[in-house]
Amino acid sequence: MVKQKQKLNECDFIDASEQLGVTVAIIKAVCEVEAPRGGFLRNGEPTILFERHKFHQFTGGVYSKKRPDISNPRPGGYLGYSQEHLRLQEAVALDREAALKSASWGRFQIMGFNYKLCGFSNLQQFINAMYRSEKAQLDAFINFIKSVKLQDELQKMDWHGFAKSYNGKYYWKNHYARKLEKAYIKYRDEKLTNKKVQPQRF
Numbered sequence: 001m002v003k004q005k006q007k008l009n010e011c012d013f014i015d016a017s018e019q020l021g022v023t024v025a026i027i028k029a030v031c032e033v034e035a036p037r038g039g040f041l042r043n044g045e046p047t048i049l050f051e052r053h054k055f056h057q058f059t060g061g062v063y064s065k066k067r068p069d070i071s072n073p074r075p076g077g078y079l080g081y082s083q084e085h086l087r088l089q090e091a092v093a094l095d096r097e098a099a100l101k102s103a104s105w106g107r108f109q110i111m112g113f114n115y116k117l118c119g120f121s122n123l124q125q126f127i128n129a130m131y132r133s134e135k136a137q138l139d140a141f142i143n144f145i146k147s148v149k150l151q152d153e154l155q156k157m158d159w160h161g162f163a164k165s166y167n168g169k170y171y172w173k174n175h176y177a178r179k180l181e182k183a184y185i186k187y188r189d190e191k192l193t194n195k196k197v198q199p200q201r202f
Helices: 010-020 024-034 052-058 082-092 096-101 123-132 134-147 151-155 159-167 176-196
Strands: 048-050 103-105
Touching (some): 010 151, 052 096, 103 123, 123 134, 159 176
Antiparallel strands (some): 048 103
């Protein structure tokens, strides 16, 4: 039986919102867009997406002719969810460090090569945190946002500015900005609705 990993609770979201100076709805919106099924798969492994173009970059393309499915100058080849771990393991067999750096991890889909910006002194510490809990994934996200100074974009709800910096210059292909805005509106309105239905206390 797979032990369930700790998921984020409302207190975690509130703490993160206070640290970044944004509303809870903004943090929840990023969560939903980056990993709509959560930070972990059913088997307890963290949600990942393996980026073959990053593996190509980190290994100088030495595996790209023989293994274009996992090493390729062009992005793509995604299989989704648990299948991404199979792609990762195939890359790990060739170059472990490059492979781990080439995946985006957890609830906030942070690339492994950003481990220092997330507050870790080495890559393995980052990976351990990604396997630990969604709270550990959230803490890494907070540190990353502070390190790259993206608080302003979130505070101003500059969805295009945030998406471009967080997801790369081709963010528009997947409509990241629009998805963030829609998710934010949903959680903002959800909170307003919940406030309205709170019973009065005498």
